[in-house]
Amino acid sequence: MRVLLRTTIEVANRGLGVACEARDGLEAIEVWRTCQPDVVVIDHRMPALSGLEAAERILAERPDQPIVLFSAYLNDQLRRSAAALGIRSCLSKDEVHRLPETLWSIAAA
Amino acid sequence: MEHRRGLIRPPRPAAILIAAAVLVFGIAGALEAAAHGREHRRANSTRSVSSAQVALAQRVESALHALTVTNVPNDTGEASARRTASRGDLVAVAITGRDSVVQSDSVAPLVGGPLTAGQRLDADLEVAGTLALAADSGEVRASAPVSLGTSAPSRSVLLVEPRYAPGQSLATTAQRRAALTGYAFGVLDVERLAAQTFASLPGPGGAVEIRDGDAVLFSVRDDAAPGRPSSPVVQNLSVAGRTWTVTSWVAGGAGGLPWLIFTAAVICAAGVIVLGIGAATSRARDEHEAARNRREFALVLESGALLQRSLDLADVLPSFAVTLSDEFNLEGITVMLAEGNGQLVELFSMGARPASLPTLADALVAPPDSVEGGHPLFVPLHRAGRAIGALWLLPREPLSPGQLDAVRAIADLAGSAVANAELYRKEQETARRLRELDTLKNDFIGTVSHELRTPVTAIKGFSAILESSGDQLDDEQRRDLIARIARNSTSLGTMLNGLLDFARLERRSMALEVARIDLAAAVRNVVDQMGSMLDQQELDVDAAGEVIAYTDTYAVERIVSNLLSNAAKFSPPGTRIQVQVRRSATDAGDRALVAVEDEGPGIPPEERGRIFSRFYRGSGEGVMRTRGAGIGLAVVQEFADRIGATVSVSSGRSGGARFTVSFPTSDPTVDGAARDEVTVPGQTRST
Numbered sequence: 169m170r171v172l173l174r175t176t177i178e179v180a181n182r183g184l185g186v187a188c189e190a191r192d193g194l195e196a197i198e199v200w201r202t203c204q205p206d207v208v209v210i211d212h213r214m215p216a217l218s219g220l221e222a223a224e225r226i227l228a229e230r231p232d233q234p235i236v237l238f239s240a241y242l243n244d245q246l247r248r249s250a251a252a253l254g255i256r257s258c259l260s261k262d263e264v265h266r267l268p269e270t271l272w273s274i275a276a277a
Numbered sequence: 278m279e280h281r282r283g284l285i286r287p288p289r290p291a292a293i294l295i296a297a298a299v300l301v302f303g304i305a306g307a308l309e310a311a312a313h314g315r316e317h318r319r320a321n322s323t324r325s326v327s328s329a330q331v332a333l334a335q336r337v338e339s340a341l342h343a344l345t346v347t348n349v350p351n352d353t354g355e356a357s358a359r360r361t362a363s364r365g366d367l368v369a370v371a372i373t374g375r376d377s378v379v380q381s382d383s384v385a386p387l388v389g390g391p392l393t394a395g396q397r398l399d400a401d402l403e404v405a406g407t408l409a410l411a412a413d414s415g416e417v418r419a420s421a422p423v424s425l426g427t428s429a430p431s432r433s434v435l436l437v438e439p440r441y442a443p444g445q446s447l448a449t450t451a452q453r454r455a456a457l458t459g460y461a462f463g464v465l466d467v468e469r470l471a472a473q474t475f476a477s478l479p480g481p482g483g484a485v486e487i488r489d490g491d492a493v494l495f496s497v498r499d500d501a502a503p504g505r506p507s508s509p510v511v512q513n514l515s516v517a518g519r520t521w522t523v524t525s526w527v528a529g530g531a532g533g534l535p536w537l538i539f540t541a542a543v544i545c546a547a548g549v550i551v552l553g554i555g556a557a558t559s560r561a562r563d564e565h566e567a568a569r570n571r572r573e574f575a576l577v578l579e580s581g582a583l584l585q586r587s588l589d590l591a592d593v594l595p596s597f598a599v600t601l602s603d604e605f606n607l608e609g610i611t612v613m614l615a616e617g618n619g620q621l622v623e624l625f626s627m628g629a630r631p632a633s634l635p636t637l638a639d640a641l642v643a644p645p646d647s648v649e650g651g652h653p654l655f656v657p658l659h660r661a662g663r664a665i666g667a668l669w670l671l672p673r674e675p676l677s678p679g680q681l682d683a684v685r686a687i688a689d690l691a692g693s694a695v696a697n698a699e700l701y702r703k704e705q706e707t708a709r710r711l712r713e714l715d716t717l718k719n720d721f722i723g724t725v726s727h728e729l730r731t732p733v734t735a736i737k738g739f740s741a742i743l744e745s746s747g748d749q750l751d752d753e754q755r756r757d758l759i760a761r762i763a764r765n766s767t768s769l770g771t772m773l774n775g776l777l778d779f780a781r782l783e784r785r786s787m788a789l790e791v792a793r794i795d796l797a798a799a800v801r802n803v804v805d806q807m808g809s810m811l812d813q814q815e816l817d818v819d820a821a822g823e824v825i826a827y828t829d830t831y832a833v834e835r836i837v838s839n840l841l842s843n844a845a846k847f848s849p850p851g852t853r854i855q856v857q858v859r860r861s862a863t864d865a866g867d868r869a870l871v872a873v874e875d876e877g878p879g880i881p882p883e884e885r886g887r888i889f890s891r892f893y894r895g896s897g898e899g900v901m902r903t904r905g906a907g908i909g910l911a912v913v914q915e916f917a918d919r920i921g922a923t924v925s926v927s928s929g930r931s932g933g934a935r936f937t938v939s940f941p942t943s944d945p946t947v948d949g950a951a952r953d954e955v956t957v958p959g960q961t962r963s964t
Contacts, residue, residue: 169731171761172738179746213727240730261734265741 172264173209173238180268193217197225200233207274209267212239212246220249227254234274238267326485326525327581327686329474330514331693334585336470337516338697340366341417344436344463368433369464372440373398375457383464392462404435410518411437412457413450419517422467422492432468432494436517437461471495475523484526489519512578515585566679573683576604580687584694588701594625597691602627605680606673608651612691613640614658614666614699621667624695629671640667648676656684658692665696717891721908728772732765739765767810771842778835779908782915789829789919796826796833796869796940797858803837804856811841813850814875820858826869826940832916833940836924837871839909840936844875848933852876855929860942867942874935885926889914913938921945 174186188203190196192215200208208226212219223235237250240261247258256277257270344367369383371392376399381392399405403423411418420435438461441447445456467487475485475497484498514521580600587593598610609629613621615637623634631653640655641664648654650673658666668688676684739758747755781787797820804818837856844854857872880888891911913936917924922940929935 169735172735175742175758176738179742179749240727240734261730262737264734264738265745 169211169261173267176264176267177271182268182272184268184271193219193222196222200226201229206234207271208233208235209238209271210235212237213241220246220253220255223250223255224253236267236270236274238264326475326510326512326523327577328689330512330523331581331585331690333471333474334514334516335693335697336366336474337465340463340465341436341517343367344370344417344438344461366465366470367436367463368466369462371462372459373462374459378462379459381462392464398460407435407437408460411460412439413453414518415439415441415447415453417517419465419519421489421519422494432466434465434467434489434494434516436463436465438463467494472497486524487514488522488524494521510574510578512581569677569679572604573679576600577683577686577690581690584690588698590624590695590698590702593694593698595627598625598627601670601684601687605670605676605684607670608673609653609669609671611669612658612666612695613669614695615664624666624699631669637664637667640669645681647678647681648672650674656688658695659689660692660696665692725776729769732769732772735765736762736769764810771810771838774835775839775908775912778912778916782912782919787919789832789916791827791829791920791945793825793827793944794830794833795823796828796871797822797824799830799833800837800856800858800871803834804841807838807841811845811854814845814848815851815853817853817855820856824858824860824869826942827944828920828922828940832920832922833871836913836916836922836938837873839913840873840938843909843936844873844877844934847877848875849877852933861939869940869942870937871940872935872937874929875933876929876931877933879928879932880926880934888926889924 170189174189177184177186187205188199190199193210194216196208196210197217208223210219210222214222219237219239223237226233226235231254235255235257237246237255237258238261239246239258242258242260250258256274259267259270369381369392371381371394372379376397378392378394378396378398381394383392398408401423403420407418407420417436417438420437422432423435439453439457440459440461441453441456442458445452447453447456471487471494475487475495484496486493486497487495509524509526512523514523580597583597583600584593594612598612601607602610607628609627611626611630612624613634614624615621619636619638621634621637621640623630637657641657644657645654651671653669653671654676656668656670657664658668668684668691670684739762743750743755743758750758778787800820801818804816804820808816841854841856848854853876855872855874857870857874859870861868861870889910891908914924916922917938920940922938925937925939927935927937
């Protein structure tokens with residue numbers, strides 16, 4: 169799944185690039201601290217720590233960090249929880265082709 | 278005549294004194310005998326009423342259960358009411374909304390009463406009060422006796438269970454009131470019920486009456502003997518929030534027998550001083566016996582109340598054992614229930630216990646008439662006339678026949694209580710297991726749908742990139758994307774195969790055929806097919822030559838591919854996965870073995886007994902970082918069971934997991950071939 173995201177982003181090009189990758193929620197927090205990306209794209213359903221939990225910890229350290237929640241199971245409840253935490257955008261896995269434009273709109277904001 | 282006159286001359290003062298003394302003894306003996314007889318009858322009556330009360334409580338409990346079965350949320354009133362109208366002792370049932378009856382059904386039509394369809398529920402004050410109590414408490418409530426229209430039994434009680442909207446919280450009274458959607462009603466014909474359980478009980482000249490407060494639910498009196506009933510024994514029965522009082526009387530007054538004794542005493546008074554002495558001795562003995570009888574029926578009462586206190590045996594059995602032990606001076610007491618095969622199993626024990634537990638039939642083979650001190654005895658626990666277990670008692674002192682009768686009466690009460698509690702425990706256990714399975718299945722469905730969507734998303738995503746931006750990529754990038762699409766397709770196929778296997782094995786709809794095959798060749802074939810999925814690890818296959826086994830080729834393929842997928846999933850990239858096929862001679866005979874060993878983190882010994890369970894996923898960090906539905910190893914186990922193979926897990930040389938599958942090497946359908954013991958960690962079963 170990470171390869172798909174990376175390829176999608178790299179093919180879209182236009183200045184977008186993948187700064188770093190992590191295998192699960194715990195690793196994501198460690199990698200994020202050293203890498204300091206412009207935007208975090210995070211899956212919700214992950215081993216060890218869910219995407220929402222990882223996002224909550226990241227936002228606790230840096231409240232203005234733009235985060236996109238990328239999940240196969242986007243329902244209203246998940247969207248509301250994400251918005252309440254301060255996650256900027258949610259994207260369904262069926263809409264992976266919309267990822268570059270989502271990243272651009274967040275960067276432009 | 279002179280001679281006759283001489284005979285009837287006035288007696289001398291000494292003789293008058295003796296006669297008067299004997300007469301007084303005679304009267305005292307007669308009165309004591311009457312009292313003694315009453316005590317006996319009272320003890321018997323109490324035991325019988327206690328047993329009948331237990332039977333009545335059970336039938337009321339069945340009626341409550343029938344009502345609860347009727348009260349299915351979302352079920353239509355009609356379907357629900359009809360399903361249960363003839364069940365148990367309920368003569369009518371009805372489903373209502375909040376305000377009026379929606380549907381009712383009964384053995385006979387109910388005209389004009391509160392259960393008539395369309396009838397408002399607040400029309401009868403007693404009914405309305407019972408409804409409010411049920412709705413607020415969230416429990417079944419019984420009403421006082423009510424009038425239910427022209428065709429209903431005259432002494433009926435309504436049982437009311439509230440119905441709430443599903444999914445609502447019902448923690449507080451306010452929440453229960455808000456969520457209320459209606460009620461389920463059941464009509465209990467108390468008069469008939471009580472008549473069936475109590476009618477034959479009062480004994481000569483006695484009476485039994487059941488009251489709910491001032492209202493008489495049932496009354497029976499035996500008029501065979503003269504005299505007014507006396508010495509009431511009162512017991513309470515709790516019925517869905519109400520208390521029914523059961524009162525029994527034994528015949529009172531002096532019967533014919535004591536007066537015969539009195540007359541005999543008068544006749545004998547003329548010269549039999551010895552009779553007076555004998556009467557005095559008998560009186561002392563009778564006093565002792567009467568006191569003991571009083572204690573025994575008090576004990577029966579006490580035990581009955583104690584055993585009805587709770588459905589949890591852990592609450593009641595200790596107090597019950599202490600009570601019995603004190604009364605009968607016991608050195609030990611054990612309560613046992615019979616299993617399906619008749620073997621007794623211990624439920625509770627205090628003090629000395631039996632050296633071994635016999636079968637129920639052996640325990641009850643010769644019921645004793647009396648018991649010596651220091652000699653154990655078994656007393657049957659009955660339920661509905663059938664022995665379901667036994668009490669084992671070791672008394673320090675001899676038990677009289679009367680004491681044995683008391684023990685048996687108590688055992689009858691205990692039998693029903695123990696059986697009910699055991700049923701309750703089993704129901705609780707079943708409910709707990711179903712809840713667990715439900716949670717596992719829900720997790721499983723969530724995991725499986727995620728596992729299926731991931732490769733589908735990848736295939737769709739990579740295809741979309743190739744379609745829209747293929748011309749921007751160089752050849753190597755394009756080949757890489759195509760290879761990824763192929764790998765995800767294979768992974769999806771493997772996953773679907775696993776799910777189909779699982780479903781077919783669950784339904785027992787998969788036909789497997791055991792035949793003589795070359796196991797080594799079958800394993801080599803699986804490894805070749807799976808090669809592309811195992812590109813992260815180094816595969817080391819030792820399956821040269823021919824190793825014959827009697828098994829099913831498809832089962833071998835599914836077992837080995839699941840074990841290889843499992844090894845690949847949990848092993849770091851660059852490590853080695855070893856596959857070995859060889860023949861092995863053991864004490865149990867020749868076997869053909871397939872071993873799959875990885876260099877991953879291994880499986881902790883405490884988890885080895887559970888990894889073959891359906892939906893089970895380990896708890897280690899390695900497991901947390903990987904995905905899966907928890908069915909791969911369960912499928913391996915199911916296949917192995919079906920073809921007479923065994924699976925075991927151990928530690929590999931590097932500390933990784935080593936799975937070994939052992940296949941039969943002789944035809945299991947031929948006479949004399951061993952019936953294999955299939956052994957997996959934590960369980961053994963015959964194939």
